[in-house]
Amino acid sequence: MLTTTTPTATPDKAVLAANAAFMRPEDRSVKAKTVTTDETSKRLAWVTHVVAVRDNKDTAAFAELFAYFGPRVKSFLMKSGASPDLAEECAQDVMVTLWRKAHMFDPAKASVSTWIFTIARNRRIDLLRKQRRVEPEDLPWGPEAEPRQDEVMVLQQESEILGQAIAALPDKQRMLIEKAYYGELTHSEIAAQTGLPLGTIKSRIRLALDRLRHAIG
């Protein structure tokens, strides 16, 4: 996985220093040896911001997260059918949840954008579908006290590769994946909206998933 990443920049020293704050001492050397891209640095900075919110109730770090994710969560909710006013209110709630649940975030298991997506999705289910959603039971062995820094790093890089793979999908495949996630649409509803037969939609989504698997595998 590491070998597939093309280094385009040297590590951001400030980010590395900030990240050292939540590493176990024995892992710090790992971080120093790993080459990061700008994109990975940005992702690691988000992790650092969430950790700063968790540990220090750091409002400046929170403002950074808000500046990037607030407008995108609002956009996500609008694409799911919420009015601009409702999406604004809902995006604010998502940011409040991010603050309150920062202690639940495990950077070795999910990227910050994945975590925020799940918060936004759950809020959307509450609000637009008015349904209850249960989450799977936590793993019996529970989260590790402090994630290993190399795992955190690998996860950010994998997320970056996944993001690139989605961007590289043929338009028709990407559009269907987007609709499935944003559109609050079932495959049959996508069929009605796009005029594509259900079988075509399913096979395009399957193709897209195969490509993503190939790209990140």
Next chain:
Amino acid sequence: MQLDRKTAMTTKIKHHLTDDLLMAYSAGTLPEAFNLVVATHISLCDECRARMGSFDAVGGELVAHLEAVQMAEDSLTAIMAKIQAEAGVSEDEPLAAPAVGSGLFPTPLRDYVSGDLEDVRWRKVGGGVSQAILKTSKDATVRLLKIPAGTAVPDHGHRGTELTLVLQGAFVDEHDRFGAGDIEVANEDLHHTPVAEAGVDCICLSATDAPLRFNGLLPRLAQRFVRI
């Protein structure tokens, strides 16, 4: 006890969730009844949990790459005010109900039953089979089924999609065997006669988005009453 149950189960699961279902679960577009079955299976299955993580990551990347829309001018101030207002309120994280009794049901199912196997209020539906319908939104239904060991469930086709998760015991049909933790995803093409294996009663969690269609007059009449 719990840990043993799951460690043992997750290595034996042969029938997993489809990509379609995992993606829809991750996207949050499944009916509540299906959500419950998917969440319960994932609680028992490390492989599907990992795949769910990948689908969540796709959602995360889509959100991260969306074009930004304008937030309200006072948005951050409003958020900080909400955080302040809630600061005094104690965390209302619901504590997971402790695993008591048989400890058969994973947390998502325990939440719906308000307990475990011994708390289920079974109703007989004929042929020795009992069921308990769990309360969810109306777009699909989910029920617990108890099929005595060695008993057949009447041959039935499906109009929509049916998910059946085995929690205890096992059933076999013309096509395959489904043991504890396995999930069967059936669509309208599948006609089968599941039979509970000898040994313990087979306990399943089953969701459908359309009524099952029994082949034969008597079961069809019974269907009106039991809502299978």
